[in-house]
Amino acid sequence: MYLQHFGLSEFPFGITPDTSFAFSAHSHQAALNTLLVALQCGEGFVKVTGEVGTGKTLLCRRLLQSLGEKTVTAYLPNPNLEPQTLLLALAEELRLDGVAGLDQFHLLKKINLGLLDYARQSQRVVLCIDEAQAMPLSTLEALRLVSNLETEKRKLLQIVLFGQPELDEKLADPSVRQILQRISFHHRLTGLGRDEVALYLQHRMRVAGYRGEPMFTGGAVRALRRASRGTPRLINILAHKALLSAFGEGRQVVKHRHVRGAAQDTEGARPAGWW
Incomplete structure (x- = not known):
């Protein structure tokens, strides 16, 4: 899928619990x-x-x-x-x-x-x-x-x-x-705090082999936080779909609109009205 496009060795946002991706929130x-x-x-x-x-x-x-x-x-x-x-x-x-x-x-x-x-x-x-x-x-x-x-x-x-x-x-x-x-x-247990979401995204991308600048823009990070309420599993689902959307456009950066599209397509994310 998008591994080669983003320079990844594995998918960074799987929903199966994997201790190699553990983030010390x-x-x-x-x-x-x-x-x-x-x-x-x-x-x-x-x-x-x-x-x-x-x-x-x-x-x-x-x-x-x-x-x-x-x-x-x-x-x-x-x-x-x-x-x-x-x-x-x-x-x-x-x-x-x-x-x-x-x-x-x-x-x-x-x-x-x-x-x-x-x-x-x-x-x-x-x-x-x-x-x-x-x-x-x-x-x-x-x-x-x-x-x-x-x-x-x-x-x-x-x-x-x-x-x-x-x-x-x-x-x-x-x-x-x-x-x-x-x-x-x-x-x-609670969800990730507002300041932890960006660190969480960067951590998982780094474990998956990414070595570039932060791929998720500030707007994308804020949108992920709002749509997921900080729940790690929802963040993973939304981030994966947002990466797919950016890949489909040939982009190297994930923006607010990619997360919005992912949220509208995901059960459990906040409904479209919250935008």
């Missing part, structure tokens, strides 16, 4: 710092929420990459599971043998023994759950039971929940109030 870096401090303190539950497209999955992957060799990690990308299925998935993530066919009681016992083995090896275990707002209430309760596993000194399992704002509504349900009381660290 203020909100994201603050969230990562909060997570690392909370895990270092041995907290059982930590929570990160954010609107769709704010980069929760990317943050989760950055966290998993940041944990040292002494940490055993488990990752559940789709927790919309029944309680026993969630426990089975956790056991498999922890590489425990002989879990097939076990009932919930024996699954918990098997997980407890496995966590104790890791503790004896001086390894901590961190479970990251993405899209946590999709968890049924009964499964959240099963998760609480797992979080009860501990020695006299520390928790055997630390759990990080990543979810949309609906997760807060679910945790407000009286049936899972014990989990809410155990969340001592939490962070709310």
